[in-house]
Amino acid sequence: MSDSELNPAAVEIGRFFPQPPGAVWRALTEPDLLERWLMRSIGFGASVGTHFIFVVPTQPTGKIACEVLAARQSEQLTLSWVDLRARYPARWVVDWVIRPQGRGTRLLLTQTGFDISDRRQQMARNVMERGWTITLSRLHEVLDQVGA
Numbered sequence: 001m002s003d004s005e006l007n008p009a010a011v012e013i014g015r016f017f018p019q020p021p022g023a024v025w026r027a028l029t030e031p032d033l034l035e036r037w038l039m040r041s042i043g044f045g046a047s048v049g050t051h052f053i054f055v056v057p058t059q060p061t062g063k064i065a066c067e068v069l070a071a072r073q074s075e076q077l078t079l080s081w082v083d084l085r086a087r088y089p090a091r092w093v094v095d096w097v098i099r100p101q102g103r104g105t106r107l108l109l110t111q112t113g114f115d116i117s118d119r120r121q122q123m124a125r126n127v128m129e130r131g132w133t134i135t136l137s138r139l140h141e142v143l144d145q146v147g148a
Helices: 021-028 029-035 119-146
Strands: 009-016 039-041 050-054 062-072 076-083 089-100 104-112
Touching: 009 029, 009 076, 009 119, 021 029, 021 076, 021 104, 021 119, 029 039, 104 119
Parallel strands: none
Antiparallel strands: 009 104, 039 050, 050 062, 062 076, 076 089, 089 104
C-alpha cells in the first residue's frame, strides 16, 4: 500500500514478525499473553459477540469497553473499542489482519472511526498511532520470548 492510499482518518501500522501466524494469533487472543503486551482483559474470548473490558493501568484505573466483531483464527481479529475514560467517548474499530509472509507473519493493525474534522478526534488519532507503535514493539518482545 502506498502512502497515497492511506486513510488520514485511520491508524494503519504494518509489522513483520518472524514467528508463524499461529503464534501471532495466540498473542492476540490468549489473555495471559495479551496482558503482557497490551492490557489485562476481563471476559475476553476470541468469538464474535463477546463483550469484554480492557483494564487501563492508569491512576485511577481506566476501562475500555470492547466487543469482538470478527474472529478468524490466525487470520483476523476485529474489536469495537470505547475508552470509557473519555469525556466524549468515541467508538473506534481496531482490526488486526494476520498474513503469512515467508517464514513469518505480516500483521496489519488498522484503527478506524476517527472524525478528523474534530480537533479532539484528530489529536486522539495521533496519540493512538504513537501508542500502537510502542505497543507493537512490546508484542514483538513477547513473541520473541514465547517463540513459535
